[in-house]
Amino acid sequence: MTAAIDEFLGHLAARGRSPHTIAAYRSDLGAFIRWAAAAGLPEVAAELSPRDFRRYLAALHAAGRAPASVRRAVASLNGFYHFLVERELLDRNPLERLSTPKLISRLPRVLTVAQVQSFFAAFDRTTAIGQRDLAWAELLYAAGLRVAELCALDLDSVDLDDQHLRVIGKRDKERRVPFGDHAAEALRAYLRTGRPALLAAWGKPPNEPFALFLGLRGQRLSRARILQLLADYALRAGLGGRLSPHVLRHTCATHLLDGNADLRFVQELLGHESLSTTQRYTHVSVQRLRGVYDRAHPRATEPEQP
Incomplete structure (x- = not known):
């Protein structure tokens, strides 16, 4: 087999x-x-x-x-x-009638704006590693990237003048994704001083010279390393050690919808093939809206009993 x-x-x-x-x-x-x-x-x-x-x-x-x-x-x-x-190596698939457990639909975990600010405050902007990590973390949140998309970015994937990324998503589909000023500032700092410092510290030609984010040995930064670093920064920020790239992706989508972004725009940004995949973020936004309403409206909750 x-x-x-x-x-x-x-x-x-x-x-x-x-x-x-x-x-x-x-x-x-x-x-x-x-x-x-x-x-x-x-x-x-x-x-x-x-x-x-x-x-x-x-x-x-x-x-x-x-x-x-x-x-x-x-x-x-x-x-x-x-x-x-x-391939005609078998006549039939023995799993075709095998039933699988139903999934419980769970709303994605989302950080608050205050938690996002605490998270980004945990990065040391004075070191090459801190500048690198801040740059990729800003892109995860600003552009809603999947971790595989982030790791695959090359130097020519970034247009700093137009503040866009060229991203290769699932099934090799290419899309252009905008990012904001905070991410642009972090990328400029990393490309200006952080990345050259990492290359100088390694002292050899990098294994993948065109990779945007490099490790300490000149290799492309891996998914496993991103996950480990995210957990470390989450601990420093007081968010616990379970922060994942997908949480930042969820947070990006939800915060855009909170800001009245069009659902189709969010779908295109995230690279979702189906609008129904993007629509689950509207449930998060509605829940957040409900919480704001309950706290702010004088007649949103039941009156106290005399």
């Missing part, structure tokens, strides 16, 4: 799926192979039955995996078996 999985992952790469997506498939399929081996199941994909996959689903539930995690695991297996059927 390992050879078939490698062929499937190569197929995904040829179709332009992102390295992060391919890594997720590899992780999910590898986890299934390890479970199947431990359970004494056949190593050949064609010899596995729907019952085997129901057992795996039960094992994931018993291990306490979240519904979203279980759904992703099943989706990865489903994609792999669909590929085998398409």
Whole structure:
């Protein structure tokens, strides 16, 4: 089965799926192979039955995996078996009738404007690393970028005069994304002094000379490093250590809608294919509006009983 999985992952790469997506498939399929081996199941994909996959689903539930995690695991297996059927290596997909747990719709976590200000106050603007980190953090919030989009930015992705980014999103779709003065100021400082200082400290030609954000060894700043740094800065800002790039993306969208931005504009900014994906942020904004109304309107809440 390992050879078939490698062929499937190569197929995904040829179709332009992102390295992060391919890594997720590899992780999910590898986890299934390890479970199947431990359970004494056949190593050949064609010899596995729907019952085997129901057992795996039960094992994931018993291990306490979240519904979203279980759904992703099943989706990865489903994609792999669909590929085998398409290549006529199997007659049918044994997962086609496997039911997955329903997801509870949760509104995205959003920072308040005060929390955003506290977050950005935690960066040291006097060091090369602080200037670099402030620049990418400003872009996450200003442009609502996905972390993979941020890490993929090159020097020529940035137009400081027009204050726009050229972003390569999901399925290699390109879009132009504006950013504001705070992000532009942070980028200028990083490009003027921070990035050259990082290159001088490394003392060698960088591995990816055109990468916008560089690590201490001249390499492109990775997703894992961004996540780690975000958690560190969140702790310094008193926000806890669970701040993620997606929270800043959610916050960007919600604050734009709070400021009466058009929903279609937010959809284009975020690179959503469907407007319904963007519409969930309107629920957050309505909830925030409800909170303001309840606090401000004299007859918004029930009167006190005499």
